[in-house]
Amino acid sequence: MASAFPPVYSFPPLYTPQPNALIREQQVSTWIDIILQYCKSKDSWCMTFEGSVIDLSTLMIEIATQGIPKERESIFKNNDIQRAVPQSFMEEIWKKLVSDGKAISTDIKTKNSRTFYIFWKNVDSWASLILQWFETTTKLNQVVTVYELTQGDESIGWEFYGMPEPMMIHCLKPLLARNRATLMKDEMGKVVAIKVV
Known part of the structure; x- marks a missing residue:
C-alpha cells in the first residue's frame, strides 16, 4: 500500500x-x-x-x-x-x-x-464543475434527477460520476446560494432532482 x-x-x-x-x-x-x-x-x-x-x-x-x-x-x-x-x-x-x-x-x-x-476538491470547485456539466449537456432550465447527475450515462467521464447523492446535494449549495439552482423534493422531503438556470 x-x-x-x-x-x-x-x-x-x-x-x-x-x-x-x-x-x-x-x-x-x-x-x-x-x-x-x-x-x-x-x-x-x-x-x-x-x-x-x-x-x-x-x-x-x-x-x-x-x-x-x-x-x-x-x-x-x-x-x-x-x-x-x-x-x-x-x-x-x-x-x-x-x-x-x-x-x-x-x-x-x-x-x-x-x-x-x-471532498478532493473544495465545494465551490465541485459546484463549478456541475454547472459546466449542465451547460455542456444542454440541460440548463431542465429538471435532472440526482441519480441522473451522479450515475447517468451523460455523467460518465465527469469527475463527479459515482458521487454519493448526499455529497452531491452538499456540492450544490453554492449554486443554490447564487440562485442558479432549485432542488425538488419527493413527498418524504428527500431531494430527488435539480434544475439549474
Missing part, C-alpha cells in the same frame, strides 16, 4: 504527534493531503474514522445484514515501517478535515466506527 503514497508516508515521525505547534500543524496538513490524494486516486468518496476507504453500498449491506464489517486496510497504518497513528491524533486530523470543509460526516454509523465523505 505504501507505494501509492508520497515518500513522506514512510517517514516514521509522521505517525507521532509532534509537540511543536508549527510542526504539528504541518504534520496535520500533510495527513490531509495524503488522504485527499489517496481518495482521488482510488475514486473513493468515503473513508472510515480509522482511515479505511469504503464503498458505501458494501457497507450498507454489511449493516443491514448485521454482518461484522470486514477488516480493511487503513491509511493511518504503515506495516512497512511498523507505524500507526494514535486514535487521539486521528481525531485531530479528522477535526481539521471537517473544519476545512474537506470532509463531512455521513449519517451512517457502524458498530465501531464513523464514516466521512471526502
